[in-house]
Amino acid sequence: MxxxxxxxxxxxxxxxxxxxxxxxxxxxxxxxxxxxxxxxxxxxxxxxxxxxxxxxxxxxxxxxxxxxxxxxxxxxxxxxxxxxxxxxxxxxxxxxxxxxxxxxxxxxxxxxxxxxxxxxxxxxxxHAEGAYVIGFIAGLKTRTNHVGFIGAIDIPVLENFRCGYELGLKKANSNARLSTQYINNGVLSWDDLEKARALALQMVSEQVDIIFPVAGFASKAVMDTMKNLGPGHFSFGIDFNLNHDYPNTLLASFEKRxxxxxxxxxxxxxxxxxxxxxxxxGIKQGIINVAVNQDNPSLSKKDKELISDLIIQLKGKNNAISREIITQCEIGR
Known part of the structure; x- marks a missing residue:
């Protein structure tokens, strides 16, 4: 293509x-x-x-x-x-x-x-297409059936992420539920490491075991928190492939080229x-991509095959998943 x-x-x-x-x-x-x-x-x-x-x-x-x-x-x-x-x-x-x-x-x-x-x-x-894949992975790997989303500010662009994430989560695991929190510290939200860390710890105390952060530089605090908590706690990279920095706790990275x-x-x-x-x-154009963490031992060969198949489907023209995302996430395409 x-x-x-x-x-x-x-x-x-x-x-x-x-x-x-x-x-x-x-x-x-x-x-x-x-x-x-x-x-x-x-x-x-x-x-x-x-x-x-x-x-x-x-x-x-x-x-x-x-x-x-x-x-x-x-x-x-x-x-x-x-x-x-x-x-x-x-x-x-x-x-x-x-x-x-x-x-x-x-x-x-x-x-x-x-x-x-x-x-x-x-x-x-x-963003919803890539977030759908991220949510699908979270649905496959959650053990508590409770995952989280931490955004910087409650604005339409981040709702696009959250919506796709929840759709993908439910596709993989209908029993899983999503908790959402926003830093909401105005324009400073994107760099607010302290608030991002506090929200991550709050979610973990509520049995959340996987968190997708979409909060700019503040996302690093979420990734670091899940890494420091050890086995059974996972997160995702955002904007850039950060898998090599978190080999055991990042399940994948959402790449935005x-x-x-x-x-x-x-x-x-x-x-x-x-x-x-x-x-x-979007994914079809190769600008949005989800890079699976090939080094994470928690991802099985079967997991990787399912994720790969999903991405292939999303690259197809007029596919059913993309149509659902457009409808459910109110994307004007």
Whole structure:
């Protein structure tokens, strides 16, 4: 199957489809620490690849966690003539769309959220598909029939994860139940290791034996907690393949190749191509992937075969599982 991101690159390089190349002046605004193995790290890798291939410098600004400051920097960037501006935190900034409308000459790349605004390109991801596989694995391996989900903030993007996780859980184990908690410490939630650890310990005290964290850098506290608790306690990696760091306690890692998505989008804009306001990626396109921890002794050969079969099904066109996910998780696809 030709991956969607390769099709994007083909469009970016094709003489037949190429528009007049644009003089672009990219700016990326990071909110929070760019720590290895995180979503922001993947975005940075995509930016670095674009710079290496195109020889176009990208201005990178790292800001503290403050939505008001972030919006101010977006506006300053637009006034200074930067375009496109890569906005990695639009999912928790309600007024970003209005800022983009007020700066129609500036192009924006929004990660995780699409807008009906002509100068915003939304790069969105079918998190529910990958989370379905994660939930399926949790359903296979739970011994207490009680698993957990810890998110950073209760927002639609994370509900997409939670919904898919619960559907997959029930597919594998109809007797299993899900407990959900959110850090909900505003924009600081993504880095709140202490609160994430406390929520994990609370869940374990309630007989939860497997937790899926979707909380940015704070997810590390959940993974570390389950590792320190020892045998019978499991978790999952998020955004990046972290299996090698937790060989006995990570069952799998949810990989989100936002680096490939941002690289392809920047290449399109470099070549003057702006043919839609949204590019959507999932398992079928190879941007969302679930990497099973091959070293975890708790995963049997039969487990791995079942997981592999499920992923193959999800890669198929118009398959029943994807249709269920779209319906149950209210994905507008």
């Amino acid at each position: 030709i991956k969607a991101w390769l099709l994007l690159l083909a469009a970016a390089y094709s003489p037949q489809l190429m528009a007049t190349p644009e003089e672009i002046k990219p700016l990326v605004l990071f909110q929070g620490e760019v720590s290895e193995g995180t979503f922001l790290h993947m975005v940075e890798q995509g930016i670095n690849e674009f710079e290496a291939v195109s020889s176009i410098p990208v201005v990178k600004k790292r800001l503290k966690r403050d939505n008001s400051l972030y919006l101010e920097e977006i506006e300053k960037g637009a006034v200074a003539g930067f375009s496109p501006i890569v906005v990695q935190d639009s999912n928790s900034i309600e007024t970003f769309g209005n800022v983009a409308k007020a700066n129609p000459a500036t192009k924006f790349i929004s990660l995780d959220v699409a807008y009906d605004v002509p100068n915003i390109l939304g790069l969105t991801f079918n 936002s680096d490939k998505a941002i690289f392809a989008a920047l290449m399109l804009l470099k070549n003057g191509i702006w043919n839609s306001n949204e590019k959507h990626f």
